[in-house]
Amino acid sequence: MVRVFAKRDKDYGLVIVATNQLETVDAMTSYAKRWEIETLFACLKGRGFNLEDTHLTHLDRVSKLVAVNALAFCWAYHVGIYKDKDKPLKRKLKSNARPQASLFALGLDVLIEGLRLVFFNNNKTVFRQLVSFLTPKPMKIGWG
Template sequence: MYGAKVRLFAKRDTDNDYVIVVTNNLEQTDAMALYGRRWEIETLFSCFKGRGFNLEDTHLTQLDRVSKLVAICALAFCWSYRIGIKAVQQYPKRQKLKKHGRPQQSLFAIGLDILIDGLRAYFFAGNRRVFEILVSYLSLKPRPLRL
């Protein structure tokens, strides 16, 4: 391709559209799996930048502070994602589908909304029970959500 040797991988997704990955690593045997892992990271950074955390709005430049903020955001992402998974398992109607069949909100967004509402209930109304349930999602055995 344009004078460079590349390897092409293609497959159809669940919508019967093509997913095409091109790599200049000719030894790569499963570029799709590698791309899948990379896509998860891209999704994480997308959430960091504009889908909830707005990390760039902090304008931090000191490396140690940026590092700590990214670590906190990663924890909050995992926390939100885990809450979102449980919320959809317990309350399937929580994840509304658009006309094309894809969810209106991601599991992360659902969990983040619940986490924000729960933290507000704790800090502004003193609802300790909600906070305890949310904190349990940082452990191996979380308590059932009560939405």
Template sequence: MTTIQGNYRKRFRIECLFRALKPKGFKLESTHMTLHDHVERLLCLLTLTYVWCVLVGILQECPLKRHGRRAWSVVTLGLRALVRSISRGADHVDEEVLTLIKLLGLSETA
């Protein structure tokens, strides 16, 4: 039973990644790329971006719905925070942007 639950957990995480890559998130399909090398590089980049969005989204405040779950996914919250921070302009690097970049570094617990 434990193995079945563990496998389902892994599968669900992969499904969350694919959902974020589709029209609800990064809109991978709208690139219309067909060259294998280009798609592979883009998929790697989007996977790293997905992980970054999750790390940033966990830190964001979010209202809860009546059933106790977040109103938005951590990926959506993270993507919004990253876009908001980065779109302020290259000449305006503040502590928030530096903090978000530091999230990509190695964890001290690893």
């Protein structure tokens, strides 16, 4: 026995989700949460973090690395959201109508640029700005 859910997305494409969890009220909500997790792992695997390149095998080390990478992902994503709201860029659209550069990629670029200023120029102001993105009220980006 399966239960099937279907809806149209914003581009009028059909999204279909089938589940064997018959008591599930709304499989679409569960699928949306799962998709966010899939996006996280895609970024951790190949869009900046290259997690698999570490070749770690000890479970405790892998666990710590995934935790640190998840925090870094959230940091980059948060910076990307802020940067896009502060100074929206005209991002090219791919054939699927999604922006070519994700908010994560945008934020990661800002973090990399900022960390270069911190490490190579010992810029403490930029460091404070970057760290502020880990708080509810980030400071305005003063470079780039």
